[in-house]
């Protein structure tokens with residue numbers, strides 16, 4: 001069975017909710033899912049995954065969540081070849097137009113460098129996921145599964 005693993009960081013709950021939506025959508029496609037908050041995940045989290053999903057907010061004008069910093073530093077040293085990945089960002093383009101979801105972009109770049117294959121471009125969500133975002137996430141999930 002295909003295993004998808006989701007790692008997320010969330011301060012006020014928006015990204016956590018996004019990670020829950022992703023989990024439900026993957027399960028609906030008969031994918032086995034393990035979802036973990038960043039602070040509980042080891043750096044080898046994705047080693048046994050077929051599909052790697054990361055959901056992150058952006059903080060402080062383009063900064064990564066503190067909880068994901070170790071994971072970020074370690075990612076270039078991992079071999080994720082043969083795996084499919086996708087990154088989802090939550091951010092605020094009104095307040096931070098020049099830094100909208102840049103943490104998600106950063107992770108997208110690093111996953112590629114670690115040899116994983118992008119299953120879908122980064123999905124950027126304005127704060128919390130609304131119904132229209134759920135449809136975008138559905139497309140995202142379907143693309144990862146079909147890659």
Ligand SMILES: Cc1cc2nc3c(=O)[nH]c(=O)nc-3n(C[C@H](O)[C@H](O)[C@H](O)COP(=O)(O)O)c2cc1C
Nearest residue numbers: 010011012013014015057060061062091092100101
């Ligand atoms: C102090 C602060 C700085 C932020 N900086 C950015 C930023 O640089 N870029 C961005 O897109 N969003 C930024 N945001 C918006 C958050 O990323 C957004 O509200 C996100 O939904 C929070 O996710 P969470 O609820 O999972 O913690 C910032 C929010 C706060 C409170």
